[in-house]
Amino acid sequence: MSTIFNSKRWLWIIPYLFLTPWLIGILVFSMIPILTSLYLSFTNYNFVSSPDWVGLKNYLTLFNQDPQYLQAIKVTFTYVLVAVPLELMFALALALLLNKGIRGLGVYRALYYIPSLIGGSVAIAILWQQVFGEHGIVNQVLGYVGIDMPSWVGSPDYAIWSIIFLKVWQFGSPMVIFLAGLKQIPQDYYEASSLDGAGRVKQFIHVTLPILSPIILFNAIMQIISSFQAFTPAYIISNGTGGPVNSTLFYTLYLYQNGFGNFQMGYASAMAWILLIIVACFTGIIFFASKKWVHYED
Template sequence: MSAHQSEAATAAPVPVQTTRRRRIGRSAKGNAVAYLFLSPWLIGLFCLTLGPILASAYLSLTSYDLFNEPVWIGLENYRTLFFEDARYWAALRVTFEYVFLSVPLKLAFALAIALMLNRGLAGLGLYRSIYYLPSMLGGSVAIAIMWRQIFSYDGVINQILLNFGIDGPSWISSPDYALYTLVSLAVWQFGSPMVIFLAGLKQIPQELYDGAAIDGAGAFQKFINVTLPLLTPIIFFNFVMQIIGSFQAFTPSFIISNGTGGPADATLFYTLYLYEQGFTNFRMGYASAIAWILVGIIATATAASFFSAKYWVHYGDRD
């Protein structure tokens, strides 16, 4: 036996516990570095998201006016909302009417424009940018002010009607028409779902249309039997996103009604009433309860959408 082999044979083996400690130490060091890079996001999560969520849940069970300490009142805010606050139910009705009108019309209009642009028009990028522009500006105060001017008594719409001998009403001052001006504004902001629809249409294989044409299908049959079924995942995505966004709409109602929800509460959106209770009447506990009910409404609508999807949304890998 050589000297080298003898030395190796007599060397003491490294204990298993020591090796395990070294691995744990390296792992802890790696985790510390990872948490260091994650710290900005974690601070935002706990301080800017999770913290306010828990605080609003607590405040919804209190009477709080922003200036004095919250006073615990349990479910009193919710009882008042459901059984004593008529304006709350008016805001709920207006919001549901707005959602049920604006979302289908907006998606239908967006799909129609996407189908038109999908025909291979020259300058497609320019048209797509022009149509998408309203969606980029739609949530701004300037666009809401412009819309208020367009639908005022002496606005553009009535000026056009005068050319046909029609004396139009003051659209935004009439309870019969005010909400529909906001619906038309929502439909005008069709750019975002339109771009998504256009991307989905680009993914449909041309061979399917060619096969349908060989079978004698016309344009309408191709749309019903080829385009719509393959586009249902895109329709579903746009539908859910628009439902969530419509329930949270605020700026158009606030600007066009001057923050009152008028005329006669015809444009009193849910979020506008929440803002009024929290920052005008300083009933922050009451506003927190309104906000949590809105969370429940949106969650229920989203869950119902996902439940219904299995009956009408078709995925290629499942069919």
């Protein structure tokens, strides 16, 4: 055996031997389930009987005969297009504040990162349900200033906003990445722009944002992908129904209802593949548009 591997002709196989456990893992736990779900998306499958091939029926039904599916898309798009920009702006604002060199930076950074670690948990979603309830903390505070609000989670007009606020509250991860990027900006740029008469606002627009644009791109893509996959907050706050009046019927929640509630696994698989295409399209559009606003040092 040692003689075989000592031959230069067989050296190419050594890296693949080390990659074998990973290759087996990605094949068994990723590729096979992905290809299986693609096959099931063209079938009628209910866990009990064998899959029955129906062709494009599941996809046609989604867009032509299922108004709840279109509502799920509307709710999810609203969530993504509102929550992600707000979260990134809030994260960048706090990163700029922490970049001022305040004492105890590590403590503040850890405290602000905690929501990102626990924000997707069931316990936080339950707590959020209580905070935005009819007699929750938010309504109590608003009541002190004379604003009378109904239950946020029980109102079709405000339920989605309670979940959006939860997403914005999970700003810790992009904030830490923004802070790391801000630390890498040379102070010479600010000193040179200051000598040219640029104030703080112009420095932010013409120095900070262009240099930070690759990190903004990265954070935007990561947060958009995670937002399309949001499930736990909508499930807990609506008690698994997507209510009130389907106002929190997220795409993933409706997928779960079809797959594990109605046992329409073929239908749910079709939904999953459409979601994959939607996320890929969003990512592709952002990458294409990034040529206009993302600037690299080279």
